Amino acid sequence: MTSSVRHMLAALIVASAFTSGLAHATDALPGIEQALNAALQDKRGITLYVNGQAISGAVTRIEAGKWVELRNQQFGRILVRLDRIDGIAAP
Numbered sequence: 611m612t613s614s615v616r617h618m619l620a621a622l623i624v625a626s627a628f629t630s631g632l633a634h635a636t637d638a639l640p641g642i643e644q645a646l647n648a649a650l651q652d653k654r655g656i657t658l659y660v661n662g663q664a665i666s667g668a669v670t671r672i673e674a675g676k677w678v679e680l681r682n683q684q685f686g687r688i689l690v691r692l693d694r695i696d697g698i699a700a701p
Contacts, residue, residue, distance in 0.1 A: 639675070645698045646678050656680075658690055659697040665690065 649656040650669040657666045658680070667680030667688055678695075680688040 639692060642692060642695050642698060643672065643674065645700060646672050649700055654701060657699040658695050659699070660690060660694050661696065 646656070646669055650672060653668065655666060655668050657664050658678075659665075665680065665688060667682035667685075669678060670681050670687075671679040675692065677689050677691050680690065682688070
């Protein structure tokens with residue numbers, strides 16, 4: 611196998627790994643929105659995990675498919691893009 615074929619094969623493997631990860635991220639979005647809507651309806655706090663950081667607060671507004679607005683004691687208003695959310699913890 612020539613080196614150019616090996617490089618092309620390696621690039622194909624890396625590209626397929628990234629696209630499969632994106633597919634899983636978009637599959638999780640409806641579940642994330644459902645959990646956020648439940649927290650909004652029940653008026654309870656929630657913790658969002660975004661890029662290794664934990665953001666806690668009460669859900670005040672949701673723009674479907676775009677962002678969620680939280681508030682907590684430290685900050686009056688926090689906007690988080692839904693596609694950036696890695697995980698959610700709710701009581």
